[in-house]
Amino acid sequence: MQYSNLIWRNGQPYNEMFDDIYCSADRDEDISGENEFDHVFFRNNDLPQRWQGRDSFVIAELGLGSGLNCLLTLRQWLKHCAACGEDRTLHYIAIEKYPLSPQAITDLISGYPELQQLCEEFVENYPPAVATTHTRHLFDNRVVIHFRFLDACEALRAESLKVDAWYFDGFSPAKNEAMWSHELFLQVARNSHDETTCSTYTAAGFVRRSLQDVGFKMSKVRGYGKKREMLKGRFCGLQEEGLKYGDKPWFKAATGVAVDKGRMTGKRISVIGAGIAGLSLAYAMVKRGWDVTIIDRHGAVAKEASANPAAVVYPRLSADNGVDTKFYTSAFCYSVYMLAVLQKKYWQQFWFTGGLLQSMEREKLSAIIEKNQFNEDYVCLDERQLVGSGLSDFMDGEESEVFANYRNAGVVLPVVLCTALKELCGEKLSMLHSDVSEVTNNDDRWQCMDGARLIDESDVLVVANGTGINSIGLQSVFPVGGVRGQVAILKASDKSKEISQTINSGKYITPAIDDRHYTGATYARNNTSLEVDPDDTEMLLRSVQQRFPDVFHAEDISASWVGIRSMSGDRVPIVGAVPDTAFFSKEYADICHGRVTKCYPAARHLEGLYVSAAHGSRGFTSSFLSAEIIAAQINNEPPPVSKDVLDYLSPSRFIVNHLKRG
Incomplete structure (x- = not known):
């Protein structure tokens, strides 16, 4: 995926592919993009009146385009929050197959001085051109x-x-027919509810009929500018058949596992585990206004696997597992974004960019790059020879290697990051x-016990204690084991400091960070020893020496570290609501x-209990x-990943697979 090109013609912004205008750049009241938004999308979705009394509201726009509709909606929403004196949350789902670049959006919005402050935050948080879902929290989560x-x-x-309200703002049906297809409107209906509204600038008969066919009651109303008429509608319901085998009913409730707020005693959540999984969850919930209690057997952050002295942040690409690639693509993009956001807020550096060669x-x-249409800013094929000093030259020939760049x-320093999250x-x-x-x-409250002693109780509990997940008496037993990993720390020299990127060829070596390189990690199942193994240290040194001869020597080893990482039987994280195993065993037998x-029937889960492991x-x-993902499930928000990714990570997958085998 690449950002789309913006073309200016007669002072108006056009899309290169569809040869259609994004929005009017004219500030004349009769034809301006701002006034068109107000008439077509805002008022004909009965906004802002429908915001009254709502803690949150979901708007989806088909065709983000210039971002103007989004920014104008944000302006109105922030005014609404200020007027009611409460922090409420607008979820804006911006769907765009051909996104403009941040610079193009800046250029387009430059004609609206009153939107500049909004545009700056919008562009600062704008995602890279990678085909996935990117979630961004703006304006203190409002x-x-x-x-x-x-x-x-x-x-x-x-x-x-x-979705509560739809903006249908794709390029005209004559230019981009796919944005007005019956198949698309059927998906729109399936993401709507009885109070959902929609509006669009077009009054085309086939658009009206298609929306009526999927359950919207449509009407023609006065159009804007040169358009005499436009369409608005309200969803009346879509006749759905019962859940069949092909619908995967065991995963059907995965996006409907929010906590019943009616039974809650307050916005308070408990988390078991103070590693990166638990602390990132705590941060996500605090951002949403919750109080969080973390229970940890060490009483401090990052004392087990998250105590790794340096961790490498990069995606996992698969040639034959598209869902795995989809998850790790989204996860990598979001992690890089969050690390940059958090680094700006914290005084001590924990995030070191520079890239990685794998x-x-x-x-x-x-094949992976072509299949996923990754651009060079995300990953590219890099052919070079890495020579002794770490300096690299692009070369052709038998001696060069191929890397994913x-x-x-x-590289992140885990202990510093975890401390930052806590603070x-x-x-x-x-x-x-x-x-x-x-x-x-x-009594519908989750209690954490230490023997006969009650430690803590809450309406919502997240288990994020790594390899300890099966030691606390959960109804579900997960196939999780420990994998021992050892890391060696090497003193940097003038020569080794020329290594500018992390190199990963089975074992990785980082650039120098505070005069230290980190190399690792070993991988050993069925070994829970936390003692440093000299043989492992020697093996790591040999691996680095093979890559960089005459750069590192035995006397450069300054320390080693050992940790036990938790891993599932299928090597996929376990994330989400915990299934009610009795219900699953009966209904899906x-x-x-x-x-x-x-x-x-749709799946049933143990209300208020979640896992990140x-x-x-x-x-x-x-x-x-x-x-x-878990914070969105708890708070009944649009999920930050696609449904197939939710199913892929679901804690229910193990009992489902067991039942399928019979």
């Missing part, structure tokens, strides 16, 4: 923009976004120093027979997005 840089049907298919087979890498990858949560976060031997539910015509060696890539 606005959350869900950028879905995807084909519109793909962005909505199988989702349950519960050795990979040419055919595999080329991730220009935005980097940035402020008084909203408290820590309890205790073991948790058992988790029980009493026969799914091993594949009865495609039988109707099944088994992040393996990429925990600092996956934990931030995983925290957003």
Whole structure:
């Protein structure tokens, strides 16, 4: 994916591909883009009246384009929040297959001086041109923009976004027919509810009929400018059949597992585990106004796997597992974004950019890049020879290697980051120093016990204690084990400081950080020893010496570190609501027979209980997005990833697979 080109013609902004205008650059009241927005999208969706009494509201725009409609909506929403004296949250789902660049949007909005401050924050948080969902929290979480840089049907298919108001603002039906198709409107209907409204500038008969066919009651009203008429509508419901085998009913409730606020005693949540998984979740919930208690057996942050002295942040690309690539693409983009945001707020540096080179087979890498349409800013095929000093030259020939070059990858110092997350949560976060031997539910409240002693209880509990997930008496037993990893720390020299990127060829070596290089990590299952193994240290040194001869020597080893990373049986993180195993075992007992015509009930989960675990060696890539997934589920928000990714990560997948095997 590349940013779309903007063309100016007769003072008006046009899209290069569709040869259609984005919005009028004329400030004349009769034809201005601002007044068109106010008439077509704002007032004909009965806004701002419908915002009254709502803690949150969801708007989806098909065709983000210039961003003008979004920015004008944000302006009105922030005025609304100021008038009611409360911090409420607008979720704006911006769907755009051909996004403009941040500079192009800046140029387009420059004609609206009163929007400049809004535009600056919008552009500062604007995502890279990567085809995925990018979630951004703006204006102290009063606005959350869900950028879905995807084909519109793909962005909505199988989702349950519960949109309150739709802006249909794609290029004209004559220019971009796909944005007005029956298939797309069917997906729109499936993401709507009984109070959902929609509006669009067009009055085309086939658009009106298609929307009526999927359950909208449509009417023609006065148009704007030169258009005599336009369309507005209200959703009246879509006749849906029962859930069949192909609908995966066992995952159907994955986006509907919000906590019942009616039974809650306050916005308070408990988290077991003070590593990166637990602290990123705490930060996500504090951002939403919750009070968080973290229970940790060490009573301090980053004392187990998250104590790794340096972690590499980069994605995992698969040639044959598209969902895995989709998750790690979203996770990497979000992690890089969050690390930059957090670094600006904290005094001590923990995030070191510079990129990463990962050795990979040419055919595999080329196929991945082509299949996913990754641009060079995300990953590119890099052919070079790395010579002794670490200086690299682009070369052709048998001696050169092929690397995946991730220009935005980097190295994070985990202990400093975890400390920053704790401090940035402020008084909203408290820590309890205790073991948790058992988790029980009493009167719809989750109780954490240490033997017979009640440590803590809350309406919502997230388990993020790594390899300890199966030691607290949960109803579900997850296939999680420990993988031992050892890291060596090397003193830097003038020669080694010429290494400017992290190099990963099975084992990684980082650039010098505070005169130290970090290399690792070993990978050993069924080994829980936390003692440094001299043989592992020697092996890591040999690996570095093979890559960089005459640069590192035995006397350069200054320290080693050992940790046990948690990993699931399928090497995929476990993220989301915990299933009610008794319900699953009863209602889905026969799914091993594949009865495609039988109707099944939607899944049931243990209300208020969630898991974020088994992040393996990429925990600092996956934990931030995983925290957003769980926070969105708890708060009944649009999810930050697609439905197939939610299913892929779901804690329910293990019992479902067991039942399928029979």
